[in-house]
Amino acid sequence: MSTTNPAVPAVPAVPTAPEASEVTRARRTGGDLVVESLAALGARTVFGLPGQHALGIFDALRRSALRYVGLRVENNAGFAADAYARTTHGVAPLLVSTGPGALMTLAALQEAAAGSAAVLAIGSQVPLAGIGGGRHGYLHELTDQSASFRGVVKSVHTARTASQIPSAVAAAWASALSAPHGPVWLEIPQDVLLAPVDVPPVAELTVSVPELRPRAELIAAAADRLAGARTPVILAGGGVVRAGAEAELLTLAERLRAPVATTFGGKGAFPWEHPLSLRSWLEDRHTTRFLEDADTLLVVGSGLGELSSNYHTFRPRGRVIQIEADLGKLESNHAALGIHADARQALGALAAAVAERVGEGERGSAAADGGADGPDAPEAAVAGLLARVRERIDGQGLDLEQQVLAAVRDALPDEGVSCWDMTILAYWAWSAFDARRPNALHSAQGAGGLGYGFPAALGAAVAEPGRPVLAVSGDGGAMYSIAELATARQYDLPVTWLIVDDGGYGILREYMTDAFGQATATELTRPDFVALAESFGVPALRTSPERLRTDLAAALASPGPSVVVLPALLRMFAPTHLAP
Structure with missing residues (x-):
C-alpha cells in the first residue's frame, strides 16, 4: 500500500x-x-x-x-x-x-x-x-x-x-x-x-613494414653457384622459422638434393625424418666436418655464432652463401656471398631459379657408385653421418639421458609446444629432440639466461589456446620462476612443468668439474617442489625415469597447469667440438 x-x-x-x-x-x-x-x-x-x-x-x-x-x-x-x-x-x-x-x-x-x-x-x-x-x-x-x-x-x-x-x-x-x-x-x-585527453579515441593506426627482398643479381649468382655445386649442403637457422620459410626450404633442398642441418634456433625448420635431414647435431665433430666439406654451403637465417659453428671451430673449405635478415650478422664470422634478405623471400626466389637435380649432386661419381642412388648419394651420406653420430653418443654410457629425452618426446603430443630452460636436458634437446612441427620448440639459447622455460610456456599457452604446452627446467632455473605457479593457476593455463631435480646447477657443476676438478657454488637447497606446487593449487607428482613417459603424458592430457618432478642426475655428452 x-x-x-x-x-x-x-x-x-x-x-x-x-x-x-x-x-x-x-x-x-x-x-x-x-x-x-x-x-x-x-x-x-x-x-x-x-x-x-x-x-x-x-x-x-x-x-x-x-x-x-x-x-x-x-x-x-x-x-x-x-x-x-x-x-x-x-x-x-x-x-x-x-x-x-x-x-x-x-x-x-x-x-x-x-x-x-x-x-x-x-x-x-x-x-x-x-x-x-x-x-x-x-x-x-x-x-x-x-x-x-x-x-x-x-x-x-x-x-x-x-x-x-x-x-x-x-x-x-x-x-x-x-x-x-x-x-x-x-x-x-x-x-x-x-592527464585527461580531449581527442577522439584512436580508431585506426597503420604501420608500413617493408619486405626485405633479395637483390635479383645476388639470387642469380647464388643460384648459379648452387646449380654448379657437386656437394651442396644447407644450414638452416632460426631466421627460417621466424620467417615461416619452412616450405620454401623444403622445396629448395629437394630440388638440389642438398642435405640440411638445422641450428638449435632453427629446430623444426626441416622435417626431422626426411632422408636429407642432418638434424641438429651441431656440437659434433662429424657434423662439423660434413658442413666443412661441402663445396657450396648455403647458410640461411643464421649468423654462424658460437653454438651454430661448434664453438667457432667450423672452418668451411668450400664457398659459402649466407642469407640473413640481420645486416650486422651478414658475413660477421665467415666470408660469403652475402644476401641481406628475409629468409622466405630469398629461399622462394632461389627455389624458382635452380633446376631440379636428377642424378647430380651426389657425393662421388655416379658412374662409379651405381648412379644417383648409390652409396655416395646425398641421402646415403646423410644416413652415414647420423650413424656415426649415434655410434659416438651410444659409446658414452648415457642411456639414462637418452631414456629421459625419449620419454619426454613420446609423452608430448605432436601438436604440442615445448619451452626449455638452460638445463642439461635442454642441451640434449637442442641436438636430439624432434620438434615435430615448425615453431614448436622455444629455448633460451640465444642469451642463455636462467628462468626462461616456465614463463615462456605460459606465454605460448596464451598464444595457442588448446595446445598442450610443456616447460622443462632444472631445479636451479625453476627457482627463478616459481612465483609464476600463481599465474598459471590464476589464468588456468594448460602448461605442464617438468622440473629435473639434480640438486643444483647441473651444467655448471659439469663445466667446473671438467675445468677445475671440482665444483664450487653449484649445490643448492631446494624446496619440496611437489608440496610447493600443491600449495598454489597446482596438481603435482614426483616421478622416476621408468614412469616419466606415463606420468608426463597424463599431466599433459589434464586440463590446467601441472607439475612433474623428476629427481635425476643427468650428464652431458662429451665435448664434441674436439676431435674424437
Whole structure:
C-alpha cells in the first residue's frame, strides 16, 4: 500500500554526484591512448605487471577489449611476451613501471633480442619535469632510464605529450616487426599517462613494414653457384622459422638434393625424418666436418655464432652463401656471398631459379657408385653421418639421458609446444629432440639466461589456446620462476612443468668439474617442489625415469597447469667440438 499523500506536492530530488564509474567512462587519459593504439595496431593480449607510475595504462586496460595477462615478476612477464611473439610471429606488448620494474625486464629483452622476438616493452617514467635531472627525488627515478635499454633493444622511443602517444606506439610497433624482428622500448611519463585527453579515441593506426627482398643479381649468382655445386649442403637457422620459410626450404633442398642441418634456433625448420635431414647435431665433430666439406654451403637465417659453428671451430673449405635478415650478422664470422634478405623471400626466389637435380649432386661419381642412388648419394651420406653420430653418443654410457629425452618426446603430443630452460636436458634437446612441427620448440639459447622455460610456456599457452604446452627446467632455473605457479593457476593455463631435480646447477657443476676438478657454488637447497606446487593449487607428482613417459603424458592430457618432478642426475655428452 502506498504511503504517498497525493495532496502534497513531490519535493524534487536533490541532484547527486555521478557514480565514480560514470566519471571514469567519460574521462579518457593518456593511458587510454596507449591501449587504443595497441588495439588499433592489432594487439589482442598484453603482458605485464603494474606499478605506481604506470597506473594510467592499467586503469585504461579495463576500458579496453585487450586481454591482460599479469605475471609476478617483470622478467618473467618479458619471457612470456617473448614466447608469445615467437609463437604468433607478431608483436607482444609488455607493460611495466619505472625504475626497478623497467630494469627487471632487461634479461628477458636480451633474450628477445638474441632470439628475434618482437616484444614491445612500454614503461612509465617519472613526471615529465623530473626526467633527466635526477634531482627531484621521485620514487623509482633514474637519471637516464632509456640509456639502460639502448644496448639491448632495437630502438628506444619516448612520448612526452599525449598527442605523441599514437605515433610513438606505431613507430615502436613497426620497429619491432621490421626485419629482423626484435624487442623495442617505449617510455611515457606518469603525468602524461594520467592527464585527461580531449581527442577522439584512436580508431585506426597503420604501420608500413617493408619486405626485405633479395637483390635479383645476388639470387642469380647464388643460384648459379648452387646449380654448379657437386656437394651442396644447407644450414638452416632460426631466421627460417621466424620467417615461416619452412616450405620454401623444403622445396629448395629437394630440388638440389642438398642435405640440411638445422641450428638449435632453427629446430623444426626441416622435417626431422626426411632422408636429407642432418638434424641438429651441431656440437659434433662429424657434423662439423660434413658442413666443412661441402663445396657450396648455403647458410640461411643464421649468423654462424658460437653454438651454430661448434664453438667457432667450423672452418668451411668450400664457398659459402649466407642469407640473413640481420645486416650486422651478414658475413660477421665467415666470408660469403652475402644476401641481406628475409629468409622466405630469398629461399622462394632461389627455389624458382635452380633446376631440379636428377642424378647430380651426389657425393662421388655416379658412374662409379651405381648412379644417383648409390652409396655416395646425398641421402646415403646423410644416413652415414647420423650413424656415426649415434655410434659416438651410444659409446658414452648415457642411456639414462637418452631414456629421459625419449620419454619426454613420446609423452608430448605432436601438436604440442615445448619451452626449455638452460638445463642439461635442454642441451640434449637442442641436438636430439624432434620438434615435430615448425615453431614448436622455444629455448633460451640465444642469451642463455636462467628462468626462461616456465614463463615462456605460459606465454605460448596464451598464444595457442588448446595446445598442450610443456616447460622443462632444472631445479636451479625453476627457482627463478616459481612465483609464476600463481599465474598459471590464476589464468588456468594448460602448461605442464617438468622440473629435473639434480640438486643444483647441473651444467655448471659439469663445466667446473671438467675445468677445475671440482665444483664450487653449484649445490643448492631446494624446496619440496611437489608440496610447493600443491600449495598454489597446482596438481603435482614426483616421478622416476621408468614412469616419466606415463606420468608426463597424463599431466599433459589434464586440463590446467601441472607439475612433474623428476629427481635425476643427468650428464652431458662429451665435448664434441674436439676431435674424437
